[in-house]
Amino acid sequence: MTLPHPIPYQGSKRKLAPVIAQHLPPGIETFYEPFAGSAAMSIFAAHHRLASRFVIADSLAPIVELLRAIVEQPDATARRYRELWLGQPEGDGDYFNRIRERYNEAGHHVDLLYLVCRCVKNSIRFNRTGRFTQSVDRRRLGMHPDKMRSAIFGVSVILRGRVEFRVGDWLDTTADSSPADFLYLDPPYLGTSTGRDRRYHQQMKRDELILGLEHLREQRIPFALSYDGATGAKEYGPPLASSFLTKSATVVCNGRFCQ
Numbered sequence: 001m002t003l004p005h006p007i008p009y010q011g012s013k014r015k016l017a018p019v020i021a022q023h024l025p026p027g028i029e030t031f032y033e034p035f036a037g038s039a040a041m042s043i044f045a046a047h048h049r050l051a052s053r054f055v056i057a058d059s060l061a062p063i064v065e066l067l068r069a070i071v072e073q074p075d076a077t078a079r080r081y082r083e084l085w086l087g088q089p090e091g092d093g094d095y096f097n098r099i100r101e102r103y104n105e106a107g108h109h110v111d112l113l114y115l116v117c118r119c120v121k122n123s124i125r126f127n128r129t130g131r132f133t134q135s136v137d138r139r140r141l142g143m144h145p146d147k148m149r150s151a152i153f154g155v156s157v158i159l160r161g162r163v164e165f166r167v168g169d170w171l172d173t174t175a176d177s178s179p180a181d182f183l184y185l186d187p188p189y190l191g192t193s194t195g196r197d198r199r200y201h202q203q204m205k206r207d208e209l210i211l212g213l214e215h216l217r218e219q220r221i222p223f224a225l226s227y228d229g230a231t232g233a234k235e236y237g238p239p240l241a242s243s244f245l246t247k248s249a250t251v252v253c254n255g256r257f258c259q
């Protein structure tokens with residue numbers, strides 16, 4: 001069965017969710033997804049009742065607002081998207097640029113949804129100052145509003161009443177987790193986080209990530225991590241210490257497996 005997925009976010013774990021979910025323990029109290037993006041793992045886990053409660057978080061405030069609006073105000077969110085989508089005159093690439101400019105000034109979450117749906121290959125890009133820089137894909141119009149509406153309502157039904165939304169750094173948004181919980185960690189990958197126009201608005205420093213993982217291990221808080229030390233023969237950075245690979249509660253996927 002295909003689960004609803006309103007945000008075609010780059011790096012989404014929608015297709016890999018069933019594989020990653022095999023590593024989740026039974027009886028999770030709260031499932032944390034602190035690098036949520038499109039929240040693909042939470043949608044999957046909530047649909048399959050793999051946890052009682054969910055915490056969905058990201059350091060990009062508009063993506064969290066978008067997820068909150070999808071769950072709590074599905075009708076208003078679907079209507080706003082429809083307005084934006086119908087407002088685009090065919091062949092007018094400047095319409096996209098005007099929405100992009102407005103998003104970069106005001107950060108409205110449905111503007112972000114439109115940009116993600118309409119930009120080149122759904123490949124979001126942000127510059128150093130956090131401005132959305134990706135261009136319009138002239139060959140496609142972006143997800144049709146009818147399909148979007150059904151995906152938005154689908155996610156709302158799956159998550160409503162069981163989820164809390166948080167904005168911030170993953171260490172802060174997971175600070176109240178305990179050994180009865182489970183964290184799914186999908187930070188920006190080393191191999192995609194460098195260069196002038198970066199894939200995500202914020203990058204992850206490897207040392208900070210490792211310190212955070214060590215803290216989780218000390219606290220005996222179970223987690224799974226998607227990590228791209230290598231894709232095929234190409235290595236993006238040094239591998240994680242082998243101690244992370246041997247802990248039963250830790251799953252480390254290389255780029256080939258997870259991207």
Ligand SMILES: C[S@@+](CC[C@H](N)C(=O)[O-])C[C@H]1O[C@@H](n2cnc3c(N)ncnc32)[C@H](O)[C@@H]1O
Nearest residue numbers: 011012013035036037038040059169170186202
């Ligand atoms: C690889 S994407 C996650 C994709 C997600 N698993 C999905 O299915 O769509 C990484 C996300 O981490 C967020 N991020 C980057 N640095 C962060 C930080 N320090 N704390 C929390 N979120 C962060 C980015 O905004 C981005 O949405």
